[in-house]
Amino acid sequence: MTEETSVGPDVPPDHIAINPRSPFFDAEKLQRGIGIRFKGTVRTNIEEYCISEGWVRVQAGRSLDRHGNPLTIKLTGPVEAWYEDLGENPPVARIG
Numbered sequence: 874m875t876e877e878t879s880v881g882p883d884v885p886p887d888h889i890a891i892n893p894r895s896p897f898f899d900a901e902k903l904q905r906g907i908g909i910r911f912k913g914t915v916r917t918n919i920e921e922y923c924i925s926e927g928w929v930r931v932q933a934g935r936s937l938d939r940h941g942n943p944l945t946i947k948l949t950g951p952v953e954a955w956y957e958d959l960g961e962n963p964p965v966a967r968i969g
Contacts, residue, residue, distance in 0.1 A: 884966045885954040890921035906957035912950040920945050924952045924966055
C-alpha cells in the first residue's frame with residue numbers, strides 16, 4: 874500500500890482530530906475545512922480519522938462519557954481526505 878499523493882501544504886494530514894485535547898488537533902488545518910470520504914461516501918460527522926491505518930471515529934448517538942465528551946465508535950475502511958477550500962479537483966490524500 875502506497876500513498877497516492879505527496880505530502881505538502883495542499884494535502885491534509887494523515888491523522889487529525891477535532892477534539893482540542895487530542896495530540897492530533899490542529900486548529901489551523903481544521904479552519905481550512907477538510908472533506909472526508911469514508912467507504913465511498915462523503916461524511917460530515919467525523920470526529921477523528923487516520924488515512925494510513927484506514928479508520929474514522931464518529932460520535933455514537935447523543936451519549937456522553939462521565940467527563941462530558943461524546944462517546945465515539947471507531948469504524949474501519951478506506952479513508953480519503955482533501956481541503957475543501959481548494960475548489961474543484963483538489964489533491965486527495967488516500968492509500969491505494
